[in-house]
Amino acid sequence: MKRDWWKEAVVYQIYPRSFKDSNGDGIGDIPGIIEKLDYIKELGVDIIWLSPVYRSPNVDNGYDISDYKDIMEEFGTMEDMDELIYQMHKKGLKLMMDIVINHTSDEHEWFKRSCRGEEPYTDYYIWKKGKNGGPPNNWGSYFGGSAWEYCESRDAYYLHMYAKKQPDLNWENPKVREEVKKMMIWWLEKGVDGFRLDVINLIAKDQRFPDGEKKPGAPFGNMIPYTHNVPKVHKFLKELNRDVFSKYPIVTVGETLETTAEDGKKYAGFNEHELNMIFTFEHMNVDNGENSKWSDERFRLTKLKEIMNRWQTELQGIAWNSLYWNNHDQPRVVSRFGNDRDFWSRSAKMLGTCLHMMQGTPYIYQGEEIGMTNCSFENIQQYEDVESVTAFRQHTELMGEDPNYMMRCIRKKSRDNARTVMQWDAGPFGGFGTNGVWFALNPNYKQINVGSQVEDKDSILNYYKKLIQLRKKYPIIVYGDYESLFADSEKNFCYIRKYEREELLILCSFSESLQEISVPVRYQGRRGKILITNMTGETNMNMDQCQLSERTVLEPYEAKVILYEYL
DSSP states (O other): OOOOHHHHOOEEEEOGGGTOOSSSSSSOOHHHHHHTHHHHHHHTOOEEEEOOOEEOOOTTTTOSOSEEEEEOGGGOOHHHHHHHHHHHHHTTOEEEEEEOOSBOOTTSHHHHHHHTTOTTTTTSBOEEOOBTTBOSSOBBOTTSSBSEEEETTTTEEEEOSSOTTSOBBOTTSHHHHHHHHHHHHHHHHHTOOEEEETTGGGSOOOTTOOOOOOOTTOSSBOOHHHHSSOTHHHHHHHHHHHHTGGGSSOEEEEEOTTOOHHHHHHHHBTTTOSOSEEEOOGGGGTTOOSSSSOOOOOOOHHHHHHHHHHHHHHHTTTBOBEEOSOOTTSOOHHHHTSOSSTTHHHHHHHHHHHHHTSSSEEEEETTGGGTOOOOOOSSGGGOOOHHHHHHHHIIIIISOOOHHHHHHHHHHHOGGGGTSOOOOOSSGGGGSOSSOOSSOOOGGGGTSSSTTTSSOTTSHHHHHHHHHHHHHHOHHHHHOEEEEEOTTOSSEEEEEEEETTEEEEEEEEOOSSOEEEEOOGGGBTOEEEEEEEOSTTTTTSOTTOEEBOSEEEEOTTOEEEEEEEOO
């Protein structure tokens, strides 16, 4: 397999609003990020993925961009942005900008002119005449309500797959594509090292705009077959790659909803010339409800493993995986797939091990490296996220869902779980700033914070540092082939990596009780080297003296990685 710098890298995602406030206004900002670059460098990562900092009215926390070439005032200035790029490069860090090119804000100059019917902006967005006194079709938006909004000045409806203030761009218009390319080149010339492309597999739409299938009781039809992975998306991405991405030594990752491993091979295939990798959401849907993400059910490990194993084996040698448990849209993994009460530290380390030993580029979301947990609120008024608030209203008022049940679902799955501010120390406001927080601070910040873990050799933070160091030392962790073990077990996630004359055996318990596993014959009695384990007391043992018997016991949430060499 061809070696590439982005395959060997580790990415750290910053959600700037919640990372570090430098000026006391309660909102994280770019100078705050600059203050913490040494912390990120010491963690050992290579790339910072920066969530949107562009000018925006902030309807969807910056994912509604009103000016791609300006900075949101509360985050700082373009001079601050230039300084961030300079300081990052000085420290050997690369910057991957989060970019939204499926839609803009309705306050973007393109849309204002399009609304007025000014050329050449008339068809920069998707405009359709109404039908039977209503919208052009029955599609519903992700944030509730119709996916169409009427504009009186145009006497037509525009498409918005998200909030009504986020109109979708018309990628069928070559002028739109040229505008996007020029804008991305402008950022690359400023020195950014890549892009994370928001909902990129939605840029092509079925131009027939048919009605979607409606489920009983659902107010709107399903738009997904006509808006996600429409074949023409690959033409658009190949064009972007040819004219922009291929001209620079950058990293590109696409957020792609509703994708299969077959789709992944097309978007991120080594010979497809589109993207370096994609974010799939299949493994993030394992605890979803029947018709939406809102459920209070616990995930099934066999379902999670089936998905992760399939993506590992089907993309192997063909395309590249991204590896993540957390991001700004997902609940905290230690609360979701681990145990944030009785085995908080151990399960956080186990989950890190399980992910970072797979083939692909690992992503760490701010706070994951210290085991930050979900933050539960009493009522819907305490939530900030537009998706959560809209879902609560829609499910309780329109669909008759029990409000208490819906609150349990929101506490478990709300995007706000990821958006509480970073917990730096046990001081006022968790060290985030000097004058309050824009949204919320998890009450457990006095126990869970960076300051309490820096000097603790057994901390989650120092464990993550070691995971990253191991990846840089052992090519098998990056490039090794993948083989799953014990696929039917609901208690463990175990697998093997193979590369040249080495093998890694990765053992991860997802259980709160002891379990016995049958070690593959080729490892029984063979001397191996423990590269890392989350069991306190074993971290200082003679790492060359690991010999497993036929039946091996795993402690609750134990993780162990063993290297075998064949000379």
